[in-house]
Amino acid sequence: MQLxxxxxxxxxxxxxxxxxxxxxGLHYVLHAPQGDTYADLLFTMIERRGERPPVTYTTFQxxxxxxxxxxxxxxxxRDAYERFQPQAMIVGxxxxxxxxxxxxxxxxxxxxxxxxxxxxxxxxYSHKENWGAAETFYxxxxxLADKDRVAPPKDGRRPRANxxxxxxxxxxxxxxxxxxxxxxxxxxxxxxxxxPMGSTPADIAGLxxxxxxxxxxxxxxxxxxxxxxxxxxxxxxxxxxxxxxATRAFVAEAAALAGLAMSADPNVDEGRMPWWSRSVDSTYLxxxxxxxxxxxxxxxxxxxxxxxxLGFEVVGLGCYNREFGRDIRAAAALYGIExxxxxxxxxxxxxIAAANCELVLGTQMERHIAKRLRLPCAVxxxxxxxxDFPARHSPQMGFEGANVIFDTWVHPLxxxxxxxxxxxxxxxxxFSDANGASHLGHGSAPAAHVADxxxxxxxxxxxxxxxPAPAEGWSVDATRELMKIPFFxxxxxKRNTERYASEKGVAAISVETLYEAKAHYAR
Amino acid sequence: xxxALAPELPVEPPQExxxxxxxxxxxxxxxxxxGIIWLHRKIQDAFFLVVGSRTCAHLLQSAAGVMVFAxxxxxxxxxxxxxxxxxxxxxxxxxxxVRQLLARRPEITxxxxxxxxxxxxxxxxxxxxxxxxxxxxxxxxxLNYSGSGIETTFTQGEDACLAALVPDMRTDAVDQLLIVGxxxxxxxxxxxxxxxxxxxxxVETLPPRRAKQLPGVGAGTRFLLAQPFLGDTAxxxxxxxxxxxxxxxxxxxxxxxxxxxxxxAEFGIDxxxxxxxxxxxxxxxxxxxxxxxxxxxxxSIFFMPDSQLEVPLARFLNxxxxxxxxxxxxxxxxxxxxxxxxAALPAGVQVxxxxxxxxxxxxxxxxRPDLTxxxxxxxxxxxxxxxxxxxxxxxxxSPVHGYEQAGDLAELFARPLVRRDRLTV
Numbered sequence: 001m002q003l004x005x006x007x008x009x010x011x012x013x014x015x016x017x018x019x020x021x022x023x024x025g026l027h028y029v030l031h032a033p034q035g036d037t038y039a040d041l042l043f044t045m046i047e048r049r050g051e052r053p054p055v056t057y058t059t060f061q062x063x064x065x066x067x068x069x070x071x072x073x074x075x076x077x078r079d080a081y082e083r084f085q086p087q088a089m090i091v092g093x094x095x096x097x098x099x100x101x102x103x104x105x106x107x108x109x110x111x112x113x114x115x116x117x118x119x120x121x122x123x124x125y126s127h128k129e130n131w132g133a134a135e136t137f138y139x140x141x142x143x144l145a146d147k148d149r150v151a152p153p154k155d156g157r158r159p160r161a162n163x164x165x166x167x168x169x170x171x172x173x174x175x176x177x178x179x180x181x182x183x184x185x186x187x188x189x190x191x192x193x194x195x196p197m198g199s200t201p202a203d204i205a206g207l208x209x210x211x212x213x214x215x216x217x218x219x220x221x222x223x224x225x226x227x228x229x230x231x232x233x234x235x236x237x238x239x240x241x242x243x244x245x246a247t248r249a250f251v252a253e254a255a256a257l258a259g260l261a262m263s264a265d266p267n268v269d270e271g272r273m274p275w276w277s278r279s280v281d282s283t284y285l286x287x288x289x290x291x292x293x294x295x296x297x298x299x300x301x302x303x304x305x306x307x308x309x310l311g312f313e314v315v316g317l318g319c320y321n322r323e324f325g326r327d328i329r330a331a332a333a334l335y336g337i338e339x340x341x342x343x344x345x346x347x348x349x350x351x352i353a354a355a356n357c358e359l360v361l362g363t364q365m366e367r368h369i370a371k372r373l374r375l376p377c378a379v380x381x382x383x384x385x386x387x388d389f390p391a392r393h394s395p396q397m398g399f400e401g402a403n404v405i406f407d408t409w410v411h412p413l414x415x416x417x418x419x420x421x422x423x424x425x426x427x428x429x430x431f432s433d434a435n436g437a438s439h440l441g442h443g444s445a446p447a448a449h450v451a452d453x454x455x456x457x458x459x460x461x462x463x464x465x466x467x468p469a470p471a472e473g474w475s476v477d478a479t480r481e482l483m484k485i486p487f488f489x490x491x492x493x494k495r496n497t498e499r500y501a502s503e504k505g506v507a508a509i510s511v512e513t514l515y516e517a518k519a520h521y522a523r
Numbered sequence: 524x525x526x527a528l529a530p531e532l533p534v535e536p537p538q539e540x541x542x543x544x545x546x547x548x549x550x551x552x553x554x555x556x557x558g559i560i561w562l563h564r565k566i567q568d569a570f571f572l573v574v575g576s577r578t579c580a581h582l583l584q585s586a587a588g589v590m591v592f593a594x595x596x597x598x599x600x601x602x603x604x605x606x607x608x609x610x611x612x613x614x615x616x617x618x619x620x621v622r623q624l625l626a627r628r629p630e631i632t633x634x635x636x637x638x639x640x641x642x643x644x645x646x647x648x649x650x651x652x653x654x655x656x657x658x659x660x661x662x663x664x665x666l667n668y669s670g671s672g673i674e675t676t677f678t679q680g681e682d683a684c685l686a687a688l689v690p691d692m693r694t695d696a697v698d699q700l701l702i703v704g705x706x707x708x709x710x711x712x713x714x715x716x717x718x719x720x721x722x723x724x725x726v727e728t729l730p731p732r733r734a735k736q737l738p739g740v741g742a743g744t745r746f747l748l749a750q751p752f753l754g755d756t757a758x759x760x761x762x763x764x765x766x767x768x769x770x771x772x773x774x775x776x777x778x779x780x781x782x783x784x785x786x787x788a789e790f791g792i793d794x795x796x797x798x799x800x801x802x803x804x805x806x807x808x809x810x811x812x813x814x815x816x817x818x819x820x821x822x823s824i825f826f827m828p829d830s831q832l833e834v835p836l837a838r839f840l841n842x843x844x845x846x847x848x849x850x851x852x853x854x855x856x857x858x859x860x861x862x863x864x865x866a867a868l869p870a871g872v873q874v875x876x877x878x879x880x881x882x883x884x885x886x887x888x889x890x891r892p893d894l895t896x897x898x899x900x901x902x903x904x905x906x907x908x909x910x911x912x913x914x915x916x917x918x919x920x921s922p923v924h925g926y927e928q929a930g931d932l933a934e935l936f937a938r939p940l941v942r943r944d945r946l947t948v
Contacts (some may be wrong), residue, residue, distance in 0.1 A: 011581060
């Protein structure tokens with residue numbers, strides 16, 4: 001048993017629902033007790049879907065357990081077929097139904113329903129949402145892809161690719177599809193089928209007619225992509241086009257898989273991000289310490305952007321999906337840091353607090369953690385929240401995605417010019433740095449502890465009072481000097497000085513100690 | 524001359540005029556675990572540990588609608604594959620989780636082990652686990668109840684939780700009024716002030732705000748139900764000698780008056796004094812309702828089953844605001860507790876119990892009500908079809924009982940209609 005207060009991923013049948021809800025003409029019959037219908041609201045509320053997810057729950061009760069839950073399942077499956085007339089059905093069990101071992105798959109297969117039945121075996125007590133989505137998509141593809149339908153000879157036609165992985169309730173999947181389709185179109189590549197999102201079971205039959213596959217979300221599409229490679233010889237892209245560098249690499253990879261010669265066209269529109277990052281206002285971004293956590297694909301992409309495209313320093317990198325632990329370990333090695341692979345948000349919170357970072361890139365949970373720690377934050381990954389479905393086009397992938405990312409990540413930080421003004425005017429009698437940064441809103445923070453959550457109450461008071469009370473171990477002069485340091489780096493200066501003092505065995509911190517520490521930790 | 528209030532005996536609803544449609548099929552209703560979301564806010568030193576699956580944990584965080592801002596006082600001991608191998612092992616695992624939890628949350632004085640569908644199916648005996656663990660963690664009291672979807676719907680979880688508290692109530696024969704059912708603190712305080720003015724000296728609440736304030740119970744205890752979903756709790760209290768005071772539920776000016784009156788009558792309060800005490804609140808409520816009645820009168824409403832508050836709310840909306848009832852669906856109908864509200868429903872109204880959601884949605888589409896009360900899974904799909912909806916869950920989370928909230932309660936139903944009128948996009 002594992003004590004869990006909050007979980008990054010739902011159970012695997014929710015992954016199956018994400019696949020089914022993204023598709024059209026597919027229906028999911030789920031053997032489940034009352035209450036499991038809660039999952040519908042994820043789609044109708046968070047994603048604001050105007051249709052119910054295509055799921056029928058059998059809703060068995062305790063009194064059914066002694067009698068015939070199997071019959072209940074068959075009736076639900078028959079009613080669902082008659083009412084919704086799907087092209088295909090997926091059938092499976094939620095966690096409780098798994099325990100009563102009714103074998104929904106076997107039951108459905110013997111019913112002679114006039115559509116393909118895809119049986120799902122999603123072990124709830126050992127697997128989670130992303131795995132469930134990947135397994136469901138793989139089973140659908142394996143069962144419905146028509147092995148006789150293969151890519152026709154090339155003579156003169158445009159190359160075509162499938163886009164694999166987007167589902168309902170995905171982080172910006174809706175908009176990423178648009179961007180990737182456009183990127184490919186600019187290269188002269190057509191999209192054959194996008195799946196699961198937007199496809200029907202009938203579409204899935206034609207997956208083999210593409211020349212190659214674009215694996216947009218490895219967490220969901222990897223199993224299916226591997227099977228398609230084995231069955232149809234379709235290669236798939238290994239680069240996820242999030243960020244300018246990754247998008248360039250993706251374009252080269254896609255062109256190679258399509259058999260297109262890449263011309264070095266200087267007029268390719270790579271968006272504004274590269275110049276926005278090089279322009280002088282962005283100088284202040286240099287070396288900002290950033291902590292990154294999310295699903296492995298988004299976290300790894302974010303780390304690359306952070307270091308190579310914004311000039312940040314990656315001080316933390318982790319993911320909640322263990323299945324991709326190897327990838328995150330390899331990425332963390334590039335940045336010389338220890339990866340954090342956990343689905344316990346309390347451990348993530350500890351790591352963020354200890355990382356002394358200036359920006360957090362994470363999921364909605366890290367957004368809450370950052371709020372508690374008074375750190376700027378941007379969301380880069382599922383699990384999603386209603387805010388992650390903006391009305392405007394807001395992709396992560398492609399060059400437009402890079403533009404969106406620049407804005408989204410930089411906005412929470414103190415603006416470059418504002419940062420300088422704070423330093424210049426901090427001694428002005430009308431200015432109190434206890435007000436904190438303007439963009440964080442009123443009453444947001446006596447920001448003395450921006451980077452140091454372990455500040456004692458005594459030091460918090462320091463920020464607001466004209467004559468600071470000395471912190472423990474600090475001389476009055478040193479405390480006064482500390483207060484002259486801009487608030488957004490003060491926490492770090494204080495912490496570094498204290499660490500230096502303790503390492504050197506200095507009992508009372510003087511102004512001298514402060515500057516010795518500064519020199520010691522200068523980067 | 525002073526006249527003692529006569530208790531108004533509830534009229535049994537004439538069975539033939541109230542045909543009840545019973546349906547079985549897919550239910551779009553939460554399970555009893557969901558009650559934890561408001562119960563953990565109400566009893567501030569209690570922790571709710573669900574013994575269940577990842578689905579249970581995901582349900583709680585999703586139904587709460589928001590992510591946790593602080594570490595909440597509920598959690599899930601997620602059963603894993605290796606726990607399913609053997610029961611002895613599962614018990615040891617549970618003990619370990621409880622130890623971990625109580626070490627991290629030393630301020631907790633009451634721990635509920637909450638059963639779920641999987642724990643019921645594998646027959647993990649949480650009652651025995653609670654007995655075993657009691658006394659091993661200092662002063663922490665450990666109780667259990669089931670919030671499983673195979674046994675409870677949505678608000679029944681609170682019933683199971685409160686029923687589990689009853690055996691822990693000390694025996695006390697003192698004359699007292701017990702208000703049963705969790706209410707927001709502000710509403711509870713209003714009722715306490717009213718009862719004090721009415722002249723009922725001793726008023727207690729179940730659940731208490733802190734576990735240590737659990738009231739006593741005995742032959743002198745008379746209790747009012749503040750919520751219509753507390754069948755098992757009422758039985759448990761009656762078994763301890765307490766007497767239930769049947770009444771309309773305290774929604775709106777009339778419901779609140781009748782509810783207060785049931786207690787006043789039992790405690791022999793003078794009629795004129797009672798009327799004088801409740802008059803200002805009752806008038807304020809009527810005034811607040813009048814504003815919304817303009818918009819709501821004559822509008823039709825359809826209740827999908829959700830919180831078991833449907834019957835008293837339908838009574839309120841029909842009698843006090845003039846709304847037309849198309850169907851009053853409820854997951855479970857407690858006829859005797861709801862007798863007064865049922866009797867006040869207009870003759871021939873369709874009451875339904877249980878659910879086959881697809882068939883019920885067909886009826887909604889055919890009737891095209893002005894307002895449909897439903898769960899969050901159905902609201903946007905119905906809105907997309909051009910039907911205004913009211914999320915049922917807001918009715919259990921918001922302060923809606925009593926005189927001072929009568930206007931707010933009406934406003935919850937009026938808001939979707941106001942919004943529809945305002946928007947031009």
